[in-house]
Amino acid sequence: MQIWGFIVRRILYLIPVLIGVTLITFALSHLVPGDPARLIVGQRASEETLERVREELGLNKPVPVQYISYMKDLARGNLGTSIRSQRPVIQDLRERFPASFELTSLALLFCVIVAVPLGVVCAVKRNKLVDHLIRVFALFGVSMPVFWWGLILLLIFYVILGWLPGPGRIAMDIAAPAGPTGMYLLDSLIAGDWQAFGSALSHIILPAFCLSYVYLAIMTRMVRSSMLEVLNQEYIRTARANGLSEWTIVVRHGLRNALVPTVTILGLSFGELIGGAILTEAIFAWPGLGSYLVESIGFLDFPSIMGFTILICVIYVMVNLLVDIAYGLLDPQIRWN
């Protein structure tokens, strides 16, 4: 099957990309900020201590040698030790990642479920009342900053109405589900712990919605415009001339073609959100990667910041791979080239 060949080729393309990424992070961590050893030991440490740390870190070796040992460390998952927590950075990240992953996935899932149908409706009912209403709704999403939504939603649903819980991932008096994934929704499902599941779900609704709104708006507009373009294509006219129903034309012949650009946006959004949900995570006290970055910057915790950077790069690269594969599945022409 060509699709497998296509996937393997895409994975092979990743190798140079990942080497490029590590070169940049290496340059950032070893060359740019002057002296990482000084950062670790602090301003008042003696020269000897500094020398010793330098030697420990291999900073006195030639640059290529340093890069190789850097790569070896990376391959072993060794991202250094966090200055703030005094634990391996990888351990910190592993703890924070599931929260972000869960939030981002849910936000984008929600986004797709809402934006794709809305975009299609807009395109089909172009310039009719529904189209205008949906576009106003979308415009609203793009124009309002995330923190505004976050605060307003908290105010309404938590403070005033009391329908939903406040910040955090799960109620204080409920034990976080211990599970393999670190994602509360999934773990509580696996454990069959409905109480934990309900609490986790009610906690994640507001931040997920808040996070998704901007992207939902962008994606609705994207689906609308690519759908409009596709519906003007000659093969759509053929489908009409063949007497296919409007539903078949729009969904089977139109949407599949219109989804290709949408998948790109989805992939980019995921990469952006997973580490970039900084405001949302801050407002909802969500212990994810975004808030980890904020805390690390506040502490000048250089190894943590670099570890975060590498993780985000890797996620970006992976998401791009998935986007490419999705392209290949959606559009056979892409897997040929």
Next chain:
Amino acid sequence: MNAANLLEIHGLHLYFDTYLGTVRAVEGLDLTVSRGETVGLVGESGCGKSVSALAILGLISQPPGRIAGGKILFKGEDLLKKSPAELRNIRGKYISMIFQEPMSSLNPVYRVGDQMVEVIMLHRRVSRGEARKIALEMLHEVQMPDPEAVMQKYPFEMSGGMLQRVMIAMELSGKPDLLLADEPTTALDVTVQAQILRLMKNLVKKMNASVLLITHDLGVVAQTCDRVAVMYAGQVVEVAPTEELFTDPRHPYTRGLMGCFPDPNRQDAELAAIEGTVPDLINPPGGCRFHPRCPRAGDICGKEGPGPVAISDDHVVHCFFARQASDDHSEGGTGKGVAVLG
């Protein structure tokens, strides 16, 4: 309505409302196609051939399009009065259409075979397996080498000529009464054009389907059509049996076209040049729409539109001077102008 007539278009007016004004693309079009007959529709690019064909299937999007009058009778029933659901049932099953660009007429993300099967299942109410069998048969009918393999291909893996065969196979699979072919060979290599045309002609004859063949190529007309309607600026100006049109063209516009194409056995003439430019369809010339370019125009031509003049039973011309048959066929075709058929 004459029972032998499968399709009768009476006084069709088709406008497009644009921000520049109303484009009066088709103004009083009359056309008939009888059972088993192939009628050619010729005229310069932009004269309204394609939109007329699309109107038959109800495929003019409104807005910007607007049917401002007329009737399109198919088997005696007015297609313009049909509901969307009724029209859908007619499309592809009783009337089907082939377009100019085979490369973009099929959906790029589905296999050719699946697209054929989808249409066959819709119109013949058969199982998937049977639909596949019919698709293979039809591909065989259009002399497609290795139909099994073709079914598995995506459109972008095939040449234009092969795709047009697929389109013909697909559009004839529902055994339609009428096939609308809008410049079906224009986008193809010259060497392939004749093949495709011959194949279409034979298959249509075998199925006893009627054809409305839109073309700008008088060679195609001579080779394929029983009758020809010559269109100018949204109106049919002359209709005649093919042979008669070539031997005795009466409308100055038809003569202009012939001027560059005197011999029906010659097939290489694609361009015809007539002095003047194609009229602006937002403000079309009053009276006869051709009069500003007409070498023969008199005072009356700018004032009134000429009614139909019957030269014989099936030769009708819209010209005040139609009866003054001239032997001089060269007057229109001076070769200086810019009009290009298409």
